[in-house]
Amino acid sequence: MKRRGMAAVLALCMLLTGCGARRPTEDASEEAAQDQSILLGFSQLGWESAWRLANSESIKEAAERAGVSLMYENAEQKQDRQIKAIRSFIAYQVDVIAFSPIVETGWDNVLQEAKDAGIPVLTTDRMVETGDESLYAGFIGSDFYTEGLHAGEFLIEKARRENLGELNIVELSGTLDSTPMLQRAEGFRDAIAGQQNLHLIDSMSGDFLRPKGKECMKVLLEKYERIDVLYSHNDAMTLGAIAALEEAGLKPGEDVIIITVDGEQAAIDLLKEGKINCVIECKPQIGDMVMELAQKLAAGEEIPRCTYSEEQVFTEYDADLDSIPPRGY
Ligand code: GZL
Ligand code: ZN
Secondary structure, eight states, X not given: OOOOHHHHHHHHHHHHHOOSOOOHHHHHHHHHHHXXXXXXXXXXXXXXXXXXXXXXXXXXXXXHHHTOEEEEEEOTXXXXXXXXXXXXXXXXXXXXXEEOOSSSSSOHHHXXXXXXXXXXXXXXXXXXXXXXXXXXXXXXXXXXXXXXXXXXXXXXXXHHHTTXXXXXXXXXXXXXXXXXXXXXXXXXXXHHTTOTTEEEEEEEEOTTOHHHHHHHHHHHHHHOSOOOEEEESSHHHHHHHHHHHHHTTOOBTTTBEEEEEEOOHHXXXXXXXXXXXXXXXXXXXXXXXXXXXXXXXXXXXXXXXXEEOOOOEEETTOTTGGGOOOOOO
16 A cells, blocks of 8 residues: 555654554554555535435445545535645545545646546546546446436326326526536436427526525526426425425425425425425435445556446336335435
8 A cells, every 4th residue: 555645754753763662463463454444535525415415424434334544525515625625635645536526627637636646536426527538537426317317207207197288397407517417407308308398498506405496496486477397406406496386375296296306305205295296316325336446446456437326216106105215315
């Protein structure tokens, strides 16, 4: 394993001063064990939703389980703080860097610095847009485009089953320029493209935040005579939007069809109550896969360019909604 800067200096001091006299047998095995464990620098983008909190917990618990030493930084929704965190990981000479990029662009310089320092980088949950694919080793997370497709497919299915006519659709999108926002938008639009009766009349960004989801829904309700469908990029914004709908005297799930992504417990509960019509699962618990891939990278092994989570869709037409196990987030 690569010696870290500070750790190496400390070890040298101990050797020179003789302090921390080493008990050869015990320490040797500890030393060996220590050498097996890698040091992973992880930059988390923030704490904007229950999904994110569960994702953070998954990373920390998985590191514990895998015996991976974790340097964990939460950037609290600021890209420049993620860049600073990555720079500190480089200075500390971690074995691997993993991060969840809040937006897709603006990473080339710091990723080039990691590459120059010989530290492999894993993107988790969200992707980076870069002209130089060698700047990161691989991605682990969800296939957001397919999530968007599934949202559109559900709406087409519902319109067909219930013989619905013209439908006005509004979209609450996630953080602009983030992979889930870009791909959930594209997948949905591709799915409904050929349907003459489905009209996407507006899209506003609620930045994946519950209060902004409510604000945007209020604006949309004032702006349009009739809204038949809400497609929301995450459950946090959906919960805010439902509050706005009910304050306006509308019945979510009936007056307005609601399709949402993430699969938080709160959304599943509202699906059972008939206030949401479709919940597209997006798995936050990817920690174990992150650790497995990080250990491979630390050992100099290749990893797949893309590792996608297996995800499902829950709809009002499912026979056994009550059998959905607790979501854990
Ligand atoms: C998706 C993740 C998104 C969630 C939101 O993988 O990046 O960010 O859908 C979260 O809840 O804010
Ligand atoms: Zn599909």
